């Protein structure tokens with residue numbers, strides 16, 4: 245990414261508990277060139293804000309109207325010198341303005357094997373319920389670039405797990421989380437190190 249500065253700065257956008265965010269922060273804590281510089285969140289009560297606080301990472305609590313109608317947050321991202329945006333359980337659609345400002349520099353993780361079981365309202369247990377209801381024998385994770393449609397951008401990486409008999413959304417969620425924790429941080433590093441094509 246940027247060669248003329250010491251660190252590559254990453255912003256993590258998250259609205260939930262933030263367990264992936266914690267793994268990402270842990271992975272890059274002592275990294276010599278990649279820094280988690282900002283956590284962006286749209287829910288004042290989200291667990292991820294406690295992680296930001298505990299880890300001494302600046303947090304930005306965003307407002308819906310401003311996020312979708314204004315470019316003010318873009319200024320904040322640019323001032324913080326953010327190079328890459330990582331979505332980790334962020335449920336709002338990313339505005340076109342932001343996508344255009346960060347082409348192939350926004351990535352997301354989805355808790356199923358896209359293109360199946362993605363799209364609007366497909367998040368959390370809704371996804372796992374849909375996978376089980378479909379009778380599919382496997383699920384997994386998809387890490388992909390973000391474009392202007394939900395869960396649609398070019399796929400960077402997928403990993404699979406089985407959907408066993410008597411699987412519940414909760415047991416499947418546990419398997420998926422383990423795959424996410426293991427794979428998301430190194431894939432983020434790979435994107436920054438240009439190990440992927442775009």
Ligand code: GRF
Pocket residue numbers: 258259260261262263264265332333334353354355368421424
């Ligand atoms: C993850 O399962 C991720 O796939 C999805 O949102 C969930 C976030 O979980 N996009 P957490 O907040 O990181 O625990």
